[in-house]
Amino acid sequence: MTNAAGAAARRAPPGAHMDVAAVAATDVRIRRGAHRRGRGGHVVIHGVTFTVPRGSVTGVIGPSGGGKTTLMRAIVGVQSSVDGDLRVLGHAAGDACLRRRVGYATQAASVYGDLTVRENLRYFAALAQADDPDDPTRAPGYLDALLAHVGLTEQAPRLVDHLSGGQRSRVSLAVAMIGGTDLLVLDEPTVGADPLLRRRLWADFRQLAERGTTILVSSHVMDEAIRCDRLLLLYQGRLLAQGTPADLLAATDCGDLEEGFLRLVEAPNRPVEGGDRTGPRARPAPAIPTGSAAEAPSAATAPPTRAAPRAADHPPGVAPCPRRRAIDGLRTGATAARVLRQLGRDHRTLALVLLLPPVLLLTLRLLFHRSPDTFNRVGPALLGIFPLMTMFFVTSVAMLRERTSGTLERLLTSPVGRGDLLVGYGLAFAVLAAAQAAFATALTVGALGLTVRGSAPMLFVAAILSSFLGTALGLWMSVFARTEFEAVQLIPAALIPQFMLCGILVPRHGMLPALDAISTVMPMTYVVDAMARLSTSRHVDRWLSRDILIVTGCTLATLGLAAVTLRRRHP
Numbered sequence: 001m002t003n004a005a006g007a008a009a010r011r012a013p014p015g016a017h018m019d020v021a022a023v024a025a026t027d028v029r030i031r032r033g034a035h036r037r038g039r040g041g042h043v044v045i046h047g048v049t050f051t052v053p054r055g056s057v058t059g060v061i062g063p064s065g066g067g068k069t070t071l072m073r074a075i076v077g078v079q080s081s082v083d084g085d086l087r088v089l090g091h092a093a094g095d096a097c098l099r100r101r102v103g104y105a106t107q108a109a110s111v112y113g114d115l116t117v118r119e120n121l122r123y124f125a126a127l128a129q130a131d132d133p134d135d136p137t138r139a140p141g142y143l144d145a146l147l148a149h150v151g152l153t154e155q156a157p158r159l160v161d162h163l164s165g166g167q168r169s170r171v172s173l174a175v176a177m178i179g180g181t182d183l184l185v186l187d188e189p190t191v192g193a194d195p196l197l198r199r200r201l202w203a204d205f206r207q208l209a210e211r212g213t214t215i216l217v218s219s220h221v222m223d224e225a226i227r228c229d230r231l232l233l234l235y236q237g238r239l240l241a242q243g244t245p246a247d248l249l250a251a252t253d254c255g256d257l258e259e260g261f262l263r264l265v266e267a268p269n270r271p272v273e274g275g276d277r278t279g280p281r282a283r284p285a286p287a288i289p290t291g292s293a294a295e296a297p298s299a300a301t302a303p304p305t306r307a308a309p310r311a312a313d314h315p316p317g318v319a320p321c322p323r324r325r326a327i328d329g330l331r332t333g334a335t336a337a338r339v340l341r342q343l344g345r346d347h348r349t350l351a352l353v354l355l356l357p358p359v360l361l362l363t364l365r366l367l368f369h370r371s372p373d374t375f376n377r378v379g380p381a382l383l384g385i386f387p388l389m390t391m392f393f394v395t396s397v398a399m400l401r402e403r404t405s406g407t408l409e410r411l412l413t414s415p416v417g418r419g420d421l422l423v424g425y426g427l428a429f430a431v432l433a434a435a436q437a438a439f440a441t442a443l444t445v446g447a448l449g450l451t452v453r454g455s456a457p458m459l460f461v462a463a464i465l466s467s468f469l470g471t472a473l474g475l476w477m478s479v480f481a482r483t484e485f486e487a488v489q490l491i492p493a494a495l496i497p498q499f500m501l502c503g504i505l506v507p508r509h510g511m512l513p514a515l516d517a518i519s520t521v522m523p524m525t526y527v528v529d530a531m532a533r534l535s536t537s538r539h540v541d542r543w544l545s546r547d548i549l550i551v552t553g554c555t556l557a558t559l560g561l562a563a564v565t566l567r568r569r570h571p
């Protein structure tokens, strides 16, 4: 292992106490697919009790569907509906102060395919560095050493999308190594790795563990289990056994682990098969003489509790979490720069955002070439509406891509905060929105002959405000979609009613009173009003000020809603 790659492991962060278990689980039960305030779903982990000692390589071993990923998600704090007591480095799992200490590599690569390998590592390193001027990733040559370490030096300038599956997994592993100074949670990290690399990775896990980093690694390959210090054998959400590989072999009287595992599965006293909706009370795993019984309290004696409180709850000897800023300039700036870089490479989206509003306005001009008055009436309103719509579309889909690619889940286990993320996104899209508004306004006023009796620069400012509103609405509404397909369904639902009632099709005074009342709670109405006032008058009267204030207030309130509804934990 290289010096730089091990630097994180050597540095003990404040609050790191080697006598506190890396993971301590007491009667942990997890439901998946739960919704409506945590109800529903089915029990996937049926009350497991175990400890993972510091500085060990612990394997979570078991067949597919046994609950390995679910357990790991709970440990890194992105799994909802976790009951029982689950502590990581002495803190409640998912506690904010674990984010610089726990690294997580999901099963899918969960890195940005449209960034290069080096850009991915730089971004995650920037998030880690923000709070700490002494962060080991700031050391000169750190990223080069890390790249060499995972065998990706040559691939550093290549887009991740252009790499093989195994190479992508290695990028993901390198990102996890940046994040985890104390605990690395790796979900099947060797899938797709060739035998040579697999051997090297396991040697690295060993070295990292010797330097103090705890490695929790899942696998369903039994020949990897033998390389672990300790094993947690999971079968159908129940812990069949925990202990060293030698303990397991001795207890099952078998020559190899696979046979031993099968024997445990077939043992008459193994726990009841599960998957039921309520799940039976947990039984302790069959006793294997591990010499560590004191570490693992019995589920039978542990009182069933709700998940441990999230904050300010730490046992003696564990330092409380330092306060962190909700929005950090470095993390926000790094996120904005990353999103801008991605946008810069996405030529199709750039073309859509920059060209669609002007093309639509040009079409409108041609449609009304015999009646310029009509163009002058609806043109300014559409100068506000088209940018709002395109920015809504682009931001909601971009945010969703974060969710579906797994990068959002990874980010939410990193030091980045929800505020950093949304403000970073907002800033990047604001740049795009400003370019869009400038382009559309200049073309409409300059080339298409839109008559503006008011101030053209003010019209431009209002068009930018309208794009910001679309950006904020898109960031928020993406929370209600799980796939790009669902995001596309949001567009007509969120925008068409606003378009119909904003006063552009029928003036508001001509509407039924009920429809007029509905239109007053729709932000697009105020965009249209502001644009109409700006195009007909030079004066900034109180009505125009009111419209602009409402649009700005709606944008900020929607960004706030997006931050509140961006959940860290998922079913």
Ligand SMILES: Nc1ncnc2c1ncn2[C@@H]1O[C@H](COP(=O)(O)OP(=O)(O)OP(=O)(O)O)[C@@H](O)[C@H]1O
Pocket: 032, 033, 044, 062, 063, 064, 065, 066, 067, 068, 069, 070, 071, 107, 220, 571
């Ligand atoms: N989003 C979800 N909603 C509901 N149930 C889920 C969800 N994801 C997984 N499950 C269920 O949870 C159980 C455990 O899944 P999990 O992914 O934790 O298993 P695993 O041991 O990691 O499997 P593999 O080795 O194939 O990755 C499975 O029965 C699966 O069907």
